[in-house]
Amino acid sequence: MDSELLDKIKAFSGANKNTEAIFDLTPEKLDSFINDYYESMELWVRKKYSMPEQLPDDVKQILIELTSNLIRSHAIRQDLAISDHENFDFDEAVNNIFTEDIEKRLKPYSRKSKVHVFRI
Numbered sequence: 001m002d003s004e005l006l007d008k009i010k011a012f013s014g015a016n017k018n019t020e021a022i023f024d025l026t027p028e029k030l031d032s033f034i035n036d037y038y039e040s041m042e043l044w045v046r047k048k049y050s051m052p053e054q055l056p057d058d059v060k061q062i063l064i065e066l067t068s069n070l071i072r073s074h075a076i077r078q079d080l081a082i083s084d085h086e087n088f089d090f091d092e093a094v095n096n097i098f099t100e101d102i103e104k105r106l107k108p109y110s111r112k113s114k115v116h117v118f119r120i
Contacts, residue, residue, distance in 0.1 A: 001035045005064075009034055013068035015075075023075065034071065041066040049109035059109070062102055069097040 010016040015023075015030065023030055041063050045051065051059065073096055 001038060005038070006031060006034060009038065009064050009067050009071070012064055013071040015068075015071050033074075034067065037070045038063060038067045041070065045106070048111075049106055050111045051109060058105065062105055065102060066097060069099070073097055 007016075015034065023033075025033065042055075045059065045063065045066070055063070
């Protein structure tokens, strides 16, 4: 990840403020986490949606937002007590990262579903 993209993600997410106090990470370790988050989000978007090899600018912005949402989620979890895994709502956690707005903006890239017709 280039430094310009890293700076955009930090600025968008607020991760450039009080980094050590919020995450208890060195700046280098935080950069590594952010890089991992971004790569994970990019892979996920490429699997779920039909993306060209060279990502369009609107998708790059969405990836910045998804990564920022993931960073914010990480920061919030740092302040919460460990929850019982049975009470943890995975769908709600994903919805906090993958918002309705982002889903609408990715709609033009939806994969075409295949319909198989067969006779009995």
